[in-house]
Amino acid sequence: MSRPAHRRPEYHKINKDLFVLTYGALVAQLCKDYEKDEDVNKYLDKMGYGIGTRLVEDFLARSCVRRCHSYSEIIDIIAQVAFKMYLGITPSVTCNNSSRTEFSLILDKNPLVEFVEELPAGRSSLCYCNLLSGIIRGALEMVHLAADVTFLQDTLKGDRVTEIGITFLKKLDEKKYRRKK
Amino acid sequence: MADAALFEFLHTEMVAELWAHHSDPGPGGAAPASHLGPATFSLRRAAPPCIHCPGISDVPSLGLQHSGSSGHPKEIRASRLPSGHTISTCRHVDRHQGQKMSLSVLEGMGFRVGQALGERLPQETLAFREELDVLKFLCKDLWVAVFQKQMDSLRTNHQGTYVLQDNSFPLLIRMAAGLQYLEEAPKFLAFTCGLLRGALSTLGIKSLVTASVASLPTCKFQVVIQKT
Numbered sequence: 520m521s522r523p524a525h526r527r528p529e530y531h532k533i534n535k536d537l538f539v540l541t542y543g544a545l546v547a548q549l550c551k552d553y554e555k556d557e558d559v560n561k562y563l564d565k566m567g568y569g570i571g572t573r574l575v576e577d578f579l580a581r582s583c584v585r586r587c588h589s590y591s592e593i594i595d596i597i598a599q600v601a602f603k604m605y606l607g608i609t610p611s612v613t614c615n616n617s618s619r620t621e622f623s624l625i626l627d628k629n630p631l632v633e634f635v636e637e638l639p640a641g642r643s644s645l646c647y648c649n650l651l652s653g654i655i656r657g658a659l660e661m662v663h664l665a666a667d668v669t670f671l672q673d674t675l676k677g678d679r680v681t682e683i684g685i686t687f688l689k690k691l692d693e694k695k696y697r698r699k700k
Numbered sequence: 701m702a703d704a705a706l707f708e709f710l711h712t713e714m715v716a717e718l719w720a721h722h723s724d725p726g727p728g729g730a731a732p733a734s735h736l737g738p739a740t741f742s743l744r745r746a747a748p749p750c751i752h753c754p755g756i757s758d759v760p761s762l763g764l765q766h767s768g769s770s771g772h773p774k775e776i777r778a779s780r781l782p783s784g785h786t787i788s789t790c791r792h793v794d795r796h797q798g799q800k801m802s803l804s805v806l807e808g809m810g811f812r813v814g815q816a817l818g819e820r821l822p823q824e825t826l827a828f829r830e831e832l833d834v835l836k837f838l839c840k841d842l843w844v845a846v847f848q849k850q851m852d853s854l855r856t857n858h859q860g861t862y863v864l865q866d867n868s869f870p871l872l873i874r875m876a877a878g879l880q881y882l883e884e885a886p887k888f889l890a891f892t893c894g895l896l897r898g899a900l901s902t903l904g905i906k907s908l909v910t911a912s913v914a915s916l917p918t919c920k921f922q923v924v925i926q927k928t
Contacts, residue, residue: 533820533845538707540816541891544809545714566717570709577705605706634816650710 535607539633546647556644563646567653568660575658578604590687593664594622597655597685606630615684626681629674638675647675655685665689704848704870711871714809715887718802806890807897814898817846821902831925834903835862842899860925864896865918872917885913889921896921 545566549559582600587593591614598610602624610624631648638645646652652668659666665688672682821842828834839851843866853865871888875881889911897909906926913919 533817533842534704534707534848536817536820537813537846538710540813541707541710541714541809544812545710547812548718548805548809562717566713569716570713573712574705574709577709 535630539631542631542650543634546645550639550642550645556642556646559642560644560646560649563649564653564656567650567655568657569653570650571654571657571659572661574605574654575661578658590619590622593659594624594685598624601658610683620687622685623671624683624685626683629681632675632681635675643676645675646670646673648673648681652683655683659685708871708874711888711891712874714806714891718805803886803890806887807894810891810894810896811898811901812894813891814895814900815902816898817842817895818899818902828903831860831905832856834900834905835864835923837903838896838899839864846895860927862923862925864921864923866921867918869917869919872913872919875916877916879915881916882913885916885919886911889913889919893921896923 546559546563549562553559553562578601581604582596584596584600587596591612594612598612603609608626608628608630610626613623613625615621615623629648631651635647638647648670652670656666656668667684667686667688669684670682671684672678672680674681828837835854835856839854843849843851847866847870849866849868849870851864852867854862855865856862869889869892871892872885875884875888893909893911897907900907900909900923906928908924908926910922910924911919912922
């Protein structure tokens with residue numbers, strides 16, 4: 520990638536807006552194409568999955584993450600490095616079970632919904648940010664980790680925060696797990 | 701830059717998925733079809749602009765050439781992509797209707813985003829004295845904001861037609877340089893054509909934006925101002 524020209528602060532914002540606005544146009548288009556919310560959600564997840572499988576390489580190339588030895592470390596990296604890198608926010612992390620396979624990422628501020636006031640009429644089950652769950656799932660799968668990713672709380676549905684639940688499905692096997700180069 | 705990366709990944713996925721979605725006869729994962737023969741893609745569209753590749757009509761006083769595309773048919777053929785290519789989900793169709801819809805869908809999305817971006821520009825940029833200033837602004841400031849680089853050249857016939865050339869367009873840069881993916885290139889330009897048209901619209905200019913590619917990653921955007 521060529522070296523970026525010197526950017527004024529407002530243009531930096533435009534660049535951030537570009538992704539959010541494009542995403543909004545995509546969701547709007549999918550709502551036109553599909554009548555059922557579940558279909559839109561599924562499609563967003565599928566697209567996110569496709570993006571995640573490629574994004575993980577981009578992420579590993581830009582960051583210098585160490586090899587992880589536990590699910591908690593992985594979740595911390597997702598929250599503190601990946602989210603910060605791509606979306607400019609750092610969600611907080613909670614662990615939801617004693618066996619430390621279920622976690623939540625709590626987003627006080629969700630940049631994806633910056634320009635969205637409320638869900639469109641008749642779209643109450645739309646999971647607007649479902650692309651994110653697909654991205655996380657796809658990225659984890661590329662490093663040989665199977666996980667379920669769902670939105671447990673959604674500000675567009677009246678919750679106070681956005682909460683993404685990540686449940687690792689297989690026991691982390693140290694011998695099998697290798698950081699993808 | 702990381703913040704540009706997300707947009708590029710999303711755009712790539714949109715090109716792959718919207719294309720497949722609007723072209724597939726039905727739901728479900730069909731295996732990619734083999735080469736189905738030429739699918740003529742014609743570009744008759746009344747109001748919104750059309751995207752055609754690779755040749756654009758010569759604007760005489762601009763002295764442009766077809767850049768090696770003479771003899772290349774003005775069609776987009778559905779063809780098999782080599783495996784391992786980043787666009788693994790592209791499907792292969794010979795449905796004329798499906799292809800037409802996909803490019804216009806992408807262009808329409810780009811238009812809405814371009815309009816919204818235009819509204820977010822710093823206020824002082826909105827007071828342009830002439831049309832040429834607006835185009836220069838697109839080539840420099842908008843392009844830098846969106847693609848982290850300036851447009852490489854801007855030419856005009858001073859009669860409302862402008863050709864903007866980018867020698868290493870970021871949305872084409874991940875594909876092999878040269879002619880290998882010439883036929884796929886228009887799909888990657890449709891959104892940006894709409895983006896330009898939308899930004900111009902917010903700046904008070906009605907236009908028709910088309911794109912052409914002679915050899916990746918160089919592409920040209922032709923902006924024709926519509927006089928009302």
